[in-house]
Amino acid sequence: MKVKKILLLFIFLLVGSLTCLGKVQASTDTSLQHVKQKGTLVVGTSADYPPYEFTVKQNGQTKYVGLDIEIAKQFAKNLGVKLEIKNMNFDSLLVALETRKVDMVISGMNPTPERQKSVDFSKIYYRGKQYMLINQKDATRFKNIHSFRGQTIGAQTGSLQYQLVQQQMKGNHLKGLAKLNDLVIALQSGKVNAVAMEEATAKAFAENNTSLKVINPNFNVKASQTGSAIAFHKNSPSLVAAANRTIDQIKQKNLINQKYIPLAGKYMSNNSRKNTMWNYWTYFAKGIEYTLLITAVSVCFGFVLGTLFSLMRLSKIKIIHLLAVWYIEFVRGTPLMVQVMFVYFGIGTVIQAMPALIAGIIAVSLNSAAYVAEIIRSGIQSIPIGQAEAARSLGMSQHEAYRYVIIPQALKNIWPALGNEFITLIKESSIVSIIGVGDLMYEMQLVQSATYKGVLPIFIAMVLYFVMTFGLSNVLGYFERKMKHA
Amino acid sequence: MPKDDLMIEVKHLKKTFGNNLVLKDITESVKNGQVICVIGPSGSGKSTFLRCLNVLEQPTDGKVLFEGNDLTGISDEELNQLRQKMGMVFQSFNLFPNLTVLENIELAPVKVKKFQPTTAKAKAMDLLTQVGLAEKADQYPQSLSGGQQQRVAIARALAMNPEVMLFDEPTSALDPEMVGEVLKVMRDLAESGMTMVVVTHEMGFAKEVADQIWFMADGYIQEKGTPAEFFAHPQTDRAKDFLSKILL
Numbered sequence: 001m002k003v004k005k006i007l008l009l010f011i012f013l014l015v016g017s018l019t020c021l022g023k024v025q026a027s028t029d030t031s032l033q034h035v036k037q038k039g040t041l042v043v044g045t046s047a048d049y050p051p052y053e054f055t056v057k058q059n060g061q062t063k064y065v066g067l068d069i070e071i072a073k074q075f076a077k078n079l080g081v082k083l084e085i086k087n088m089n090f091d092s093l094l095v096a097l098e099t100r101k102v103d104m105v106i107s108g109m110n111p112t113p114e115r116q117k118s119v120d121f122s123k124i125y126y127r128g129k130q131y132m133l134i135n136q137k138d139a140t141r142f143k144n145i146h147s148f149r150g151q152t153i154g155a156q157t158g159s160l161q162y163q164l165v166q167q168q169m170k171g172n173h174l175k176g177l178a179k180l181n182d183l184v185i186a187l188q189s190g191k192v193n194a195v196a197m198e199e200a201t202a203k204a205f206a207e208n209n210t211s212l213k214v215i216n217p218n219f220n221v222k223a224s225q226t227g228s229a230i231a232f233h234k235n236s237p238s239l240v241a242a243a244n245r246t247i248d249q250i251k252q253k254n255l256i257n258q259k260y261i262p263l264a265g266k267y268m269s270n271n272s273r274k275n276t277m278w279n280y281w282t283y284f285a286k287g288i289e290y291t292l293l294i295t296a297v298s299v300c301f302g303f304v305l306g307t308l309f310s311l312m313r314l315s316k317i318k319i320i321h322l323l324a325v326w327y328i329e330f331v332r333g334t335p336l337m338v339q340v341m342f343v344y345f346g347i348g349t350v351i352q353a354m355p356a357l358i359a360g361i362i363a364v365s366l367n368s369a370a371y372v373a374e375i376i377r378s379g380i381q382s383i384p385i386g387q388a389e390a391a392r393s394l395g396m397s398q399h400e401a402y403r404y405v406i407i408p409q410a411l412k413n414i415w416p417a418l419g420n421e422f423i424t425l426i427k428e429s430s431i432v433s434i435i436g437v438g439d440l441m442y443e444m445q446l447v448q449s450a451t452y453k454g455v456l457p458i459f460i461a462m463v464l465y466f467v468m469t470f471g472l473s474n475v476l477g478y479f480e481r482k483m484k485h486a
Numbered sequence: 487m488p489k490d491d492l493m494i495e496v497k498h499l500k501k502t503f504g505n506n507l508v509l510k511d512i513t514e515s516v517k518n519g520q521v522i523c524v525i526g527p528s529g530s531g532k533s534t535f536l537r538c539l540n541v542l543e544q545p546t547d548g549k550v551l552f553e554g555n556d557l558t559g560i561s562d563e564e565l566n567q568l569r570q571k572m573g574m575v576f577q578s579f580n581l582f583p584n585l586t587v588l589e590n591i592e593l594a595p596v597k598v599k600k601f602q603p604t605t606a607k608a609k610a611m612d613l614l615t616q617v618g619l620a621e622k623a624d625q626y627p628q629s630l631s632g633g634q635q636q637r638v639a640i641a642r643a644l645a646m647n648p649e650v651m652l653f654d655e656p657t658s659a660l661d662p663e664m665v666g667e668v669l670k671v672m673r674d675l676a677e678s679g680m681t682m683v684v685v686t687h688e689m690g691f692a693k694e695v696a697d698q699i700w701f702m703a704d705g706y707i708q709e710k711g712t713p714a715e716f717f718a719h720p721q722t723d724r725a726k727d728f729l730s731k732i733l734l
Contacts, residue, residue, distance in 0.1 A: 394569070394643070
């Protein structure tokens with residue numbers, strides 16, 4: 001009972017402190033002043049949505065382009081501040097906004113009433129129709145929403161299109177994925193029969209892939225549902241007003257149609273001309289670098305923390321033992337993906353400046369620590385009690401007995417299990433891509449969106465992951481053999 | 487007899503495991519230079535008694551004094567200090583399998599006593615020569631026979647320069663042909679004047695080497711005396727019964 005009470009209190013305090021923090025921040029509007037003071041406008045976007053936002057490679061660097069990016073640039077310029085783009089899943093954008101990871105979100109986002117409840121929106125800056133992307137070979141079968149009856153329709157989760165399909169195509173199966181690229185792969189491989197998409201985006205995909213075709217299925221869309229607007233943190237009228245002035249200026253000069261879309265089109269055709277994988281090797285190289293970095297740092301921290309937790313768990317002091325047990329059980333009982341998001345968005349509320357990379361490393365380390373703790377505990381418990389007794393009878397303290405006698409032997413016994421955990425870490429670390437850490441998985445997605453090729457980048461990433469894990473497994477095997485001699 | 491002649495004093499020692507009272511009330515003392523052999527039937531509490539002497543088992547009640555210090559009521563640091571002076575040899579050797587014979591012996595002197603590695607190594611080699619295993623210095627324990635391992639274990643305990651050596655059935659896990667070599671090392675040690683408490687089933691050794699036999703049964707020390715007295719004229723029925731069942 002006591003245990004339960006303490007746990008409840010802990011959760012209560014945690015939730016309480018997080019909500020308090022949110023409230024304090026929302027009380028007065030210093031949003032515009034705040035951005036000007038920091039001198040940077042941090043913009044969240046989901047850069048897989050050409051021509052709104054997507055990536056191109058320029059001189060080996062990833063560059064975010066598209067009409068939304070141009071608008072953001074103009075806005076930053078008008079404010080007299082620098083622009084910083086944060087790329088993440090569309091689903092994560094509003095959370096990032098609420099937790100102040102970003103100052104604004106521009107991502108072809110439609111200001112639906114639901115969204116308006118949690119964030120403020122600028123004026124509509126662009127209005128496109130809602131289209132359907134289909135395979136060329138189905139062009140004769142599918143004409144409008146009624147001809148899709150019984151088919152599987154794909155849409156980006158959290159998007160307007162997703163809602164439209166849900167509401168207006170009730171006889172259909174709806175498959176929601178986070179990334180448009182994945183939806184297009186699903187379309188090409190027949191997993192879905194069509195993907196609901198915004199007009200400009202659908203046309204972009206079709207232009208870059210001759211096997212795809214765009215149709216207008218005539219969704220019944222209210223005018224208010226179709227436009228795109230910029231999202232801001234709730235209660236930031238000064239920043240919204242500033243954005244509206246920029247939008248007015250852009251509209252007045254008709255910049256979007258005359259300048260931004262043609263520019264985006266140029267980048268897109270540029271992309272498709274250079275879309276051999278070889279051109280993107282720097283993406284993969286950078287991804288490998290980050291994956292290895294995250295893994296290496298997490299292995300070190302995970303090992304140190306894991307050792308600590310295993311010793312805590314073996315402790316005779318009850319509260320220390322229980323702390324370790326709770327920690328291990330909790331971490332093992334929750335998905336790494338949730339942990340990564342919690343560290344980035346949750347703890348990130350308290351520590352505002354925490355970069356995604358650090359959040360990712362923290363989450364993966366903390367996760368790994370729980371598993372390593374159990375491996376080490378089993379290793380320590382596999383050492384006969386006589387070893388500890390012999391060490392203690394020689395006058396060693398418990399600490400010395402562990403350090404010089406127990407741990408070295410335990411380490412030898414658990415090496416294979418530990419190695420397995422490290423190999424797992426290389427693969428599991430791919431989850432940090434959801435918060436926008438540039439690991440191999442994330443870079444692979446960038447290549448997908450830049451090249452309009454779905455499966456090949458996945459295949460390359462798969463091979464690269466295998467090369468890394470196989471390499472590590474050989475290195476570990478070498479040390480295992482070496483230790484056997486001893 | 488001067489008081490400081492007493493090395494170990496045990497006062498009203500009791501030990502329970504759960505509801506099982508293993509040591510019921512033991513008050514004894516070991517003098518400097520004495521060799522005590524503790525004998526008795528299996529399950530009589532001999533090993534538990536020995537392990538209480540260096541507090542590998544925490545006594546449930548009573549006191550264990552080593553050179554006047556009550557081991558049951560001192561800090562962990564002090565206990566670790568005093569344990570260095572009490573070498574222990576186990577039935578199952580408990581050598582560190584990941585270390586060579588030499589490293590087994592050097593480890594505690596270097597890590598605990600902070601000896602210079604060269605000093606510790608010289609001392610370890612001396613001890614290995616003493617137990618007749620100098621040529622095995624760089625081998626790992628599992629390549630040694632049981633008798634050899636136990637001799638290394640004795641050398642390891644001696645490397646801390648102990649003032650008393652506790653032996654917990656040191657030959658019980660050995661093949662018969664290896665018992666002799668271990669007993670020889672122990673006999674040499676006794677002759678050198680080392681204070682020893684030996685839990686053993688080797689009656690020949692007890693008879694020959696012990697200054698005193700403590701006969702233990704049912705959680706008490708039932709009777710004690712010189713080997714000559716004890717083996718020739720046991721006083722208690724328990725001891726008579728025990729001696730009648732073993733081959734002498």
